[in-house]
Amino acid sequence: MTIEVTAGEPRLDALCVLAGQVRELMDAVALTDVGEEELTAVTGELSALTGRLRAAARTTPQPFEVAPDGTLRHLGNAVTGAANPHALPLAVERAPGGGVRAELVFRPLHEGPPGAVHGGISAMILDHLLGQAVAAAGLAGMTGTLTVRYRAPVPYGTPLVATAEHTRSEGRKSWADGRIALPDGTPLAEATGLFVTPAGWLQRGPAGQ
Numbered sequence: 001m002t003i004e005v006t007a008g009e010p011r012l013d014a015l016c017v018l019a020g021q022v023r024e025l026m027d028a029v030a031l032t033d034v035g036e037e038e039l040t041a042v043t044g045e046l047s048a049l050t051g052r053l054r055a056a057a058r059t060t061p062q063p064f065e066v067a068p069d070g071t072l073r074h075l076g077n078a079v080t081g082a083a084n085p086h087a088l089p090l091a092v093e094r095a096p097g098g099g100v101r102a103e104l105v106f107r108p109l110h111e112g113p114p115g116a117v118h119g120g121i122s123a124m125i126l127d128h129l130l131g132q133a134v135a136a137a138g139l140a141g142m143t144g145t146l147t148v149r150y151r152a153p154v155p156y157g158t159p160l161v162a163t164a165e166h167t168r169s170e171g172r173k174s175w176a177d178g179r180i181a182l183p184d185g186t187p188l189a190e191a192t193g194l195f196v197t198p199a200g201w202l203q204r205g206p207a208g209q
């Protein structure tokens with residue numbers, strides 16, 4: 001694992017704008033009702049665009065980076081990465097009372113049961129948020145276990161709040177709790193997870209230093 005100081009911000013900005021456009025494309029695909037002929041025509045145009053992007057492709061993981069403002073970011077992350085079309089992207093901040101929080105709105109793209117968010121998508125968000133709560137406590141680690149209790153269907157298209165906090169640590173093991181809730185605090189999905197700091201990180205640090 002490496003942490004790089006970013007260079008070439010204008011290109012990264014352009015990449016993030018492209019990723020945002022692809023998110024809009026994915027939403028449009030999930031909802032489109034145009035006819036077969038138009039679907040085939042659009043598919044042809046997209047195929048050409050895909051070829052242009054593949055003209056130069058990286059073969060290494062997107063690294064952790066120190067952004068110009070000094071914060072740590074991972075633009076390729078599937079949950080928070082602005083350059084990853086798969087990401088919401090989730091903007092995680094420190095919660096006033098401790099832990100971390102993020103405001104989020106799921107989209108039809110995240111559908112599981114008709115009209116609700118797929119349970120695996122909720123688990124992915126909780127996994128990341130719990131991991132970030134542990135990291136915020138200075139104990140970054142890899143997910144060892146994650147248990148989710150689905151209390152009520154998670155709706156898409158409506159503002160929700162996700163929160164998480166580090167609860168305890170024993171050696172290299174740390175636990176965190178979190179939840180996705182309605183703005184009034186009603187929990188919809190709750191999670192508890194164990195995160196293990198790999199021994200190598202303690203010797204070298206997560207940056208491999």
Ligand SMILES: CCCCCCCC/C=C\CCCCCCCC(=O)SCCNC(=O)CCNC(=O)[C@H](O)C(C)(C)COP(=O)(O)OP(=O)(O)OC[C@H]1O[C@@H](n2cnc3c(N)ncnc32)[C@H](O)[C@@H]1OP(=O)(O)O
Nearest residue numbers: 127128131132135140141142143144145196197198199206
């Ligand atoms: C990515 C973080 C980067 C951080 C950088 C800093 C910036 C932070 C910013 C932003 C935070 C981002 C937050 C991200 C959140 C999402 C994270 C994910 O989705 S991670 C992907 C899914 N998880 C895996 O792929 C793990 C795969 N497994 C492994 O790599 C290893 O198994 C690992 C590291 C979990 C443990 O390996 P060992 O060799 O270090 O551990 P051993 O020595 O075997 O065990 C240590 C203790 O932990 C227990 N343990 C280990 N694994 C366990 C498990 N799966 N379940 C329960 N206990 C486990 C053992 O029983 C032992 O406990 P005893 O000391 O004996 O009490």
